[in-house]
Amino acid sequence: MNNISYRILLPIGVSMFASCSSTPDYDAQGTFEATEVIVSSEGNGKILYLDIDQGDSVVAGRTVGQVDTVQLFLQRQELSRQYAALDASRPDLAAQIASLKEQIAGTLTDRDRVARLLKDGAATQQQLDNLNTKLASLQGQLDAQRSTVNNSRSSIDEQMNALVVKSQAVDDQIARCVIASPISGVVLDKLAEAGEVTSFGKPLFKVADMHNIYLRAYFTSDQLSALRLGQKVTVVADYGAGNEKSYEGTVSYIATQSEFTPKTIQTKDSRANLVYAVKIAVKNDGLLKIGLTGNVYVGNNGN
Structure with a gap:
């Protein structure tokens, strides 16, 4: 009986050890984000109309609503x-x-x-x-x-x-009192409705620039020497169910101060508890969404 138990437990123990000691093949991991703008009221009065809904595309400068004048x-x-x-x-x-x-x-x-x-x-x-x-x-x-x-x-x-x-x-x-989006993008949240009374500075809706999106990835301190602003890297978006797609990215920001490793992020060095945030700009082909996970390859290993 003891021999059977030993044979069963040994593979499990080996498997767990291998999983914990494995090193990811990517250089960094992160999630996709976009520049978000909260559009607030610049007038006081009743909102006569606000012709937008969550998920709508808006064009910069085009009227989407009106406050009573x-x-x-x-x-x-x-x-x-x-x-x-x-x-x-x-x-x-x-x-x-x-x-x-x-x-x-x-x-x-x-x-x-x-x-x-x-x-x-x-x-x-x-x-x-x-x-x-x-x-x-x-x-x-x-x-x-x-x-x-x-x-x-x-x-x-x-x-x-x-x-x-x-x-x-x-x-x-x-x-x-004319309501318009300052940027072209997608409406993430609608925060007011027609008929409501608004005031100066009250948020009306949130819009994100989905055309130019970026991955906020996290690198350990020993990886920073391999990064520079404007550097081209490979970003692989994970669409789930094994579906991935590679994009060319450009390093647009490197943090000057470290922060604790986010719990949802796996780093190259699993023992590192301090990381540096790096923004990598990616041209969106329409498939990238806010919150998607992406992996970064400083070389061309992602291809």
């Missing part, structure tokens, strides 16, 4: 009304000084006439002096009136310019 539109109308009222109140310099200019012209005519009469002895110097005094007074009034009108116009211009800035700010707010 009625209140902003009313503000814009009020600012336009105030602007028009100020513009209508601008004093007309020509009209304001027309009377004084007429008086000055008449006084100049009188002064010239009296000056001629004075030469002939038909007028007195006092009459001429009085007209010169009157002319100086009228000229002073004209200058003062010009200054008053110009100051008034400058003040109105400043108020109108301030309204222009306010209008531009409202126009900017209205434009920001």
Whole structure:
């Protein structure tokens, strides 16, 4: 009985020892990730529509939703009304000084006439002096009136310019109520629905750039000397059930600090408990998905 038990246990023990001591043929392992962007509301109000669903493809800059802008539109109308009222109140310099200019012209005519009469002895110097005094007074009034009108116009211009800035700010707010994705990609999560009231900074949906995907792999410290930024490596995606596909990858990031080995990752050296994260950019052919496992071959062993 003891002999049978020994023969049965021996192969199992050998098999377990071989499994624990085996070294993976790849240089590093990791999972595929993508650049994810959370698109948040830039306006306040009710969401009129949000035409996206989880899994939809979106194009950068294309409108997918709209936040209500009625209140902003009313503000814009009020600012336009105030602007028009100020513009209508601008004093007309020509009209304001027309009377004084007429008086000055008449006084100049009188002064010239009296000056001629004075030469002939038909007028007195006092009459001429009085007209010169009157002319100086009228000229002073004209200058003062010009200054008053110009100051008034400058003040109105400043108020109108301030309204222009306010209008531009409202126009900017209205434009920001249009909901669009900043990148082309796939919607991972829809975080709001039409009819809900949103506010500035509230997340609406999450989108990932699936065209340019990357593998976050983990290398031990003794492997880093074989890596450099821009280096070409082979990435083998594991689709499960024995289905694999090789891709060319480019090292785009190498961590400068180590971290504990993730539990789901198997390293070249099974005893290593500290690893360095390395991002490897891969051109997605449409098959790669976030969360897929991939193996890295620094040489061409993956082919």
